[in-house]
Structure formats: C-alpha cells, structure tokens
Amino acid sequence: xxxxxxxxxxxxxxxxxxxxxxxxxxxxxxxxxxxxxxxxxxxxxxxxxxxxxxxxxxxxxxxxxxxxxxxxxxxxxxxxxxxxxxxxxxxxxxxxxxxxxxxxxxxxxxxxxxxxxxxxxxxxxxxxxxxxxxxxxxxxxxxxxxxxxxxxxxxxxxxxxxxxxxxxxxxxxxxxxxxxxxxxxxxxxxxxxxxxxxxxxxxxxxxxxxxxxxxxxxxxxxxxxxxxxxxxxxxxxxxxxxxxxxxxxxxxxxxxxxxxxxxxxxxxxxxxxxxxxxxxxxxxxxxxxxxxxxxxxxxxxxxxxxxxxxxxxxxxxxxxxxxxxxxxxxxxxxxxxxxxxxxxxxxxxxxxxxxxxxxxxxxxxxxxxxxxx
Ligand code: KG4
Ligand code: ZN
Numbered sequence: 382x383x384x385x386x387x388x389x390x391x392x393x394x395x396x397x398x399x400x401x402x403x404x405x406x407x408x409x410x411x412x413x414x415x416x417x418x419x420x421x422x423x424x425x426x427x428x429x430x431x432x433x434x435x436x437x438x439x440x441x442x443x444x445x446x447x448x449x450x451x452x453x454x455x456x457x458x459x460x461x462x463x464x465x466x467x468x469x470x471x472x473x474x475x476x477x478x479x480x481x482x483x484x485x486x487x488x489x490x491x492x493x494x495x496x497x498x499x500x501x502x503x504x505x506x507x508x509x510x511x512x513x514x515x516x517x518x519x520x521x522x523x524x525x526x527x528x529x530x531x532x533x534x535x536x537x538x539x540x541x542x543x544x545x546x547x548x549x550x551x552x553x554x555x556x557x558x559x560x561x562x563x564x565x566x567x568x569x570x571x572x573x574x575x576x577x578x579x580x581x582x583x584x585x586x587x588x589x590x591x592x593x594x595x596x597x598x599x600x601x602x603x604x605x606x607x608x609x610x611x612x613x614x615x616x617x618x619x620x621x622x623x624x625x626x627x628x629x630x631x632x633x634x635x636x637x638x639x640x641x642x643x644x645x646x647x648x649x650x651x652x653x654x655x656x657x658x659x660x661x662x663x664x665x666x667x668x669x670x671x672x673x674x675x676x677x678x679x680x681x682x683x684x685x686x687x688x689x690x691x692x693x694x695x696x697x698x699x700x701x702x703x704x705x706x707x708x709x710x711x712x713x714x715x716x717x718x719x720x721x722x723x724x725x726x727x728x729x730x731x732x733x734x735x736x737x738x739x740x741x742x743x744x745x746x747x748x749x750x751x752x753x754x
Contacts, residue, residue, distance in 0.1 A: 386717035389475030390467025399717035410449035432470035461720030464492030465748030472744035489735035499675035502715035521676030522548035534753035540613025
C-alpha cells in the first residue's frame with residue numbers, strides 16, 4: 382500500500398509517500414520544509430509564526446511530494462497525519478489539510494501520535510524488524526521518556542522528565558552561550574570539537590568536580606540530576622541552571638571559544654550520562670529484545686556511541702536500532718511508517734471506520750501514546 386503522510390507538529394512542514402509491502406518500507410518521497418531560519422532570530426519556535434508558515438507551505442510541500450514520487454492522488458491508499466502532541470496552531474494546519482484531502486480524494490485518514498512516529502522511524506532502515514518487548518528512549522525537543530512496548534502499539538511509560546526535555550535543555554544552554562537555534566546540533570558540534578582537541582586546550586585546566594555532589598557515577602563539571610533516584614524519571618532543569626550559574630561565575634571567559642566548547646562538552650556529558658544510566662536500569666529490569674532511540678536528540682553522536690558501548694558490553698542479545706540521521710529529526714516518513722503498521726494491525730471494521738471518521742479527527746497538543754485495542 383501507498384501512504385501519503387503529513388507532519389506539522391512544530392517548525393517543519395513535512396510530507397512523505399511511503400510504500401509498505403512484504404513488511405518492508407520504501408520511502409518514495411520525503412519533503413521537509415524547515416522554518417529554522419525564521420525562528421532562529423527569536424531563539425525558539427514562535428507558534429503563530431509556525432502556523433502561518435505551515436499554511437503557506439503545506440500545499441506546495443504535498444504537491445512536490447506527490448510529484449517526486451511520480452504519483453497521483455488515485456495511487457494513494459491511505460492518508461496519515463500527526464494528530465499530536467505538538468503546538469496547537471501548527472498541528473491544526475496539517476490536520477485540516479489531511480481532512481480536506483480525505484474528503485475530496487475519498488480516502489481513509491489515520492491520526493498518528495508524533496512520538497510513535499519517532500519510534501517507528503527505526504523501521505525505515507532496510508531489513509529492519511522490531512522484536513518485542515521493545516524499550517524506547519524517546520528524546521526530543523518536548524519529551525524525554527523511557528517507554529516499554531510489549532507488542533506493536535502497546536505502550537507503557539516507565540519514566541519521563543519532571544521538567545525540561547533533553548532537547549529543550551540543549552536549546553536553552555545554547556541560548557545562554559549565544560549559540561544558534563536549534564541548540565542541539567550546535568552544542569553537540571562544539572562538544573565534539575572539544576573532545577577532539579581536549580589535550581591541547583588551555584581551558585581543559587578548568588577544575589572539574591567543583592559542584593558535583595549529585596552523582597555516584599562519572600564525574601564532571603555539572604550535576605547528573607536524578608541519577609540515583611529509584612525510578613526511570615529525568616530532570617534537566619537543575620542541570621540547565623547549574624550551567625547558568627557557572628557561566629555567571631566565568632563571565633570573562635565567555636568570549637573564549639575553547640571555553641564555550643568545554644562547557645558544551647561538560648553539559649553534553651552530563652545529559653548523556655543520565656540518559657545512558659537510566660536506560661541501563663531499564664534494560665536490566667526488562668531485558669527487552671529490542672532497544673531503540675527516537676526523537677531529535679537521537680541524532681546526537683555521543684549519545685549513540687555511549688549507548689552502543691553499553692549494549693555491546695552488557696546487553697549483547699538486545700537488538701539496538703537507531704534511526705537514520707535523516708529520520709531522527711521531524712519528518713513525515715516516520716508518520717507514514719507508523720500509519721502503515723497501525724493500519725496492518727487494525728481489524729477490518731476499524732479500517733472501514735477510517736473512511737467515515739476522518740472528519741472527527743482533531744489535533745491534540747498533549748496527545749499521549751494510544752494503545753491499539
Ligand atoms: O524530534 P525533534 O526534531 O522535534 C521535536 O519533536 O521536539 O527534536 C528537536 C530537538 C531540538 O531540541 C534539538 O536541539 C535536538 O532535538 N537535537 C539535538 C541534536 N540534533 C537535534 N540534540 C542534541 N544533539 C543533536 N545532535
Ligand atoms: Zn519530533
């Protein structure tokens with residue numbers, strides 16, 4: 382089957398066409414129109430600006446996607462759209478476009494939860510199969526969660542952030558350092574530059590361990606919040622504040638590029654330590670057949686490397702999947718693949734209902750994972 386999918390939950394206007402056949406996905410076209418430069422001058426996404434931009438771009442992006450796939454509406458079997466979570470003024474544009482197409486093309490329409498899309502993005506790699514139970518570390522700009530799937534679309538949230546999401550912390554620390562939005566890729570690049578040049582850097586003399594009472598694990602300049610808490614929850618707000626206080630104490634060095642690189646490195650190490658330690662606890666307890674990372678922060682190379690080390694050394698029987706870099710960040714191909722699998726697991730009656738219920742689909746800014754009954 383061929384699925385046209387639409388994603389407008391944040392600041393990317395995205396559409397894709399996926400072909401799902403013999404348990405394999407082929408991405409026939411994947412278009413992402415980014416608004417990053419528009420929001421960069423505000424240091425973050427401005428919901429109303431995002432909405433206006435989606436409205437301008439949604440039709441051209443869908444047309445371009447169908448053109449690239451060399452398909453006409455008649456070739457499409459199913460329309461899929463991100464229903465939530467996300468920014469309401471942004472979601473509403475994608476959902477309205479999808480409902481309109483379902484009406485005029487007379488096609489079934491399915492709503493997909495955005496984070497579910499990030500998890501299923503792992504299936505966009507050729508010859509990949511999800512084996513259950515599956516543990517997912519979901520790390521995006523709005524969410525940080527450890528999620529257990531006993532089977533397809535059977536979700537249990539083991540733990541989540543009590544305040545900021547991991548990606549949000551990257552973005553806020555970047556802002557404190559005067560770096561570009563989105564902060565994640567920039568902070569990661571600078572952190573990696575520091576690691577590469579560590580020995581030559583005069584700033585490497587900065588005393589570490591200065592305010593690090595919050596961890597028994599690795600040491601560093603910044604705390605590892607909730608590392609020892611007996612649960613799978615996260616907290617990144619205190620870490621962000623400790624970066625802020627540290628920068629206030631080192632006002633003079635803020636112009637020094639190597640100093641900035643080291644702060645990025647120390648911050649990234651703190652985030653990665655916490656994510657890896659909590660993941661290890663969940664792997665120990667649930668012994669999943671598959672472990673995946675999902676969401677924008679899954680593009681972080683240092684995080685991937687540390688998780689790879691953990692799996693290889695301590696959980697060699699667990700299959701570890703990472704999304705291709707193109708599908709780590711927001712895109713519509715991930716919404717299409719999740720829709721293909723959901724559709725496949727639905728009863729005939731529920732599939733038939735999709736033709737009739739399309740007009741009742743509503744965006745939901747806080748949509749949780751939806752178990753398939
Ligand atoms: O999943 P995503 O594209 O959008 C949301 O659903 O939120 O995630 C975006 C987040 C941003 O906070 C961005 O800074 C972060 O992912 N991010 C990264 C990296 N690339 C993107 N964080 C750390 N390292 C990266 N390489
Ligand atoms: Zn996302």
